[in-house]
Amino acid sequence: MLTEVISYLHQIKSHLRLDPTTEKQIMGELYTHFQEKVAEQQRSGINEKEASQEAIKSFGQAKTIARLFYEAHSKGSWIDAIMTGLPHLMVAFLFASHLWHHYILAPLVFILIVSITLFGWWRGKPGWLYSWIGYSLFPLLLVGYISRSIPGQTISFLFWGEGVLPSLWVLLLVVGSYILFAWIIVRTTIRVVKRDWILGSLMLVPLPILGCWLYNIEQSGSIFITNGMVMHQWDGIMAFALLTLGISSIVFIRLRQRIVKFIALAIFGSITFTIVAYNLWGDIGFFSVITLTALMLLYLLIPALLESRVGHGEKVSDNWWQDMQINYPSTTT
Amino acid sequence: MENMQAGYLPDLLRGNTDILLLSLIDEMGSTYGYQMIKEIEKRSRGFLQCKEGTIYPALRKLENDGLTKGEWRELPNGQRRRYYQVTTSGQTMLAKKLAIWQDFTTAVNLVFKPVNT
Numbered sequence: 001m002l003t004e005v006i007s008y009l010h011q012i013k014s015h016l017r018l019d020p021t022t023e024k025q026i027m028g029e030l031y032t033h034f035q036e037k038v039a040e041q042q043r044s045g046i047n048e049k050e051a052s053q054e055a056i057k058s059f060g061q062a063k064t065i066a067r068l069f070y071e072a073h074s075k076g077s078w079i080d081a082i083m084t085g086l087p088h089l090m091v092a093f094l095f096a097s098h099l100w101h102h103y104i105l106a107p108l109v110f111i112l113i114v115s116i117t118l119f120g121w122w123r124g125k126p127g128w129l130y131s132w133i134g135y136s137l138f139p140l141l142l143v144g145y146i147s148r149s150i151p152g153q154t155i156s157f158l159f160w161g162e163g164v165l166p167s168l169w170v171l172l173l174v175v176g177s178y179i180l181f182a183w184i185i186v187r188t189t190i191r192v193v194k195r196d197w198i199l200g201s202l203m204l205v206p207l208p209i210l211g212c213w214l215y216n217i218e219q220s221g222s223i224f225i226t227n228g229m230v231m232h233q234w235d236g237i238m239a240f241a242l243l244t245l246g247i248s249s250i251v252f253i254r255l256r257q258r259i260v261k262f263i264a265l266a267i268f269g270s271i272t273f274t275i276v277a278y279n280l281w282g283d284i285g286f287f288s289v290i291t292l293t294a295l296m297l298l299y300l301l302i303p304a305l306l307e308s309r310v311g312h313g314e315k316v317s318d319n320w321w322q323d324m325q326i327n328y329p330s331t332t333t
Numbered sequence: 334m335e336n337m338q339a340g341y342l343p344d345l346l347r348g349n350t351d352i353l354l355l356s357l358i359d360e361m362g363s364t365y366g367y368q369m370i371k372e373i374e375k376r377s378r379g380f381l382q383c384k385e386g387t388i389y390p391a392l393r394k395l396e397n398d399g400l401t402k403g404e405w406r407e408l409p410n411g412q413r414r415r416y417y418q419v420t421t422s423g424q425t426m427l428a429k430k431l432a433i434w435q436d437f438t439t440a441v442n443l444v445f446k447p448v449n450t
Contacts (some may be wrong), residue, residue, distance in 0.1 A: 068387060
């Protein structure tokens with residue numbers, strides 16, 4: 001097959017943003033189309049180069065075709081939608097039932113979430129996986145946040161000679177964990193963004209809300225304090241916020257068009273974040289509401305920015321057409 | 334006139350691609366993308382010329398909606414093609430859409446050329 005056709009199919013592939021299995025199936029089908037079309041044109045006396053150019057011309061614009069394929073596949077089934085909303089609903093339940101502090105149930109829920117995430121990750125990264133990844137990253141942020149006093153104490157001791165230097169082993173463990181957690185979070189985010197940045201936004205949407213709550217809990221004492229009144233005063237609003245995010249994730253999965261998906265996520269995410277901030281910090285004023293909404297929007301656009309840096313698709317995709325030649329041999333050979 | 338045709342005809346075609354493909358697959362029993370493209374052009378005597386690339390996403394959408402079922406088949410020369418067949422729900426949907434289409438064309442024709450009663 002001529003390089004023009006390969007390059008054209010590559011253009012379509014670079015705009016697909018679907019799961020690798022579906023992309024491979026699509027590329028296989030298009031590859032056979034071009035094989036047959038070019039071979040037929042050649043039989044009518046046209047040379048291969050002209051036949052390829054004619055085949056590309058009659059196929060349409062690569063970006064438009066990729067968008068149509070995306071819209072044909074982007075609407076998840078109701079099972080996908082429920083699976084996407086489920087982690088939000090599970091954590092919302094923990095808050096609604098005041099059980100997030102339960103020393104068995106809460107870790108069990110997060111172990112279940114991480115297990116399902118790993119299962120989905122190794123089983124071809126289905127569309128419902130991305131909201132689960134977001135919650136799987138939260139325990140890493142939680143551990144990082146509550147152990148922040150260790151590097152804080154070290155810096156304070158080394159630079160100002162205040163306090164006590166923590167044990168070297170504890171310090172190494174904490175710093176090592178920070179590096180490992182940062183690596184996991186960055187690697188995961190890049191892998192998700194390489195598939196589709198909009199799924200990165202879906203993955204990241206609950207983290208600022210959980211982060212605000214964690215900050216407030218820590219400001220009121222500690223996540224481990226036993227004062228129930230302080231500990232559970234934001235449970236209602238958190239349950240409401242995560243329930244709203246669950247619904248927004250379900251809506252997200254059921255929509256077809258990318259722009260509409262992002263708008264739905266941005267509207268639900270910004271409103272929820274602002275409501276949570278308002279309830280946690282009291283009357284924050286109109287200007288703060290606008291600022292928080294804008295910050296949330298910018299936050300949800302970080303994956304788009306990241307995608308422009310890291311690109312789209314797996315590295316192996318550069319050789320996808322060689323794979324096609326093996327699996328879909330030419331009729332002319 | 335050409336400009337009008339350039340806008341109006343693709344719009345008409347876009348709105349009816351599903352029914353065209355479903356009807357064709359149903360009639361042919363089992364067929365593949367390139368064959369359908371050629372068949373549409375042949376049967377319409379070259380009048381319906383859509384961008385070939387738009388047929389494949391439409392086929393995928395029909396399959397995802399459960400109206401058709403696609404499967405890879407290997408030909409004797411080793412080449413593989415994706416063939417489509419209409420499912421039972423696809424046949425039901427096709428029957429409904431064809432009935433609506435018939436009523437629609439009859440109604441439009443009556444507006445264009447009213448029958449004197």
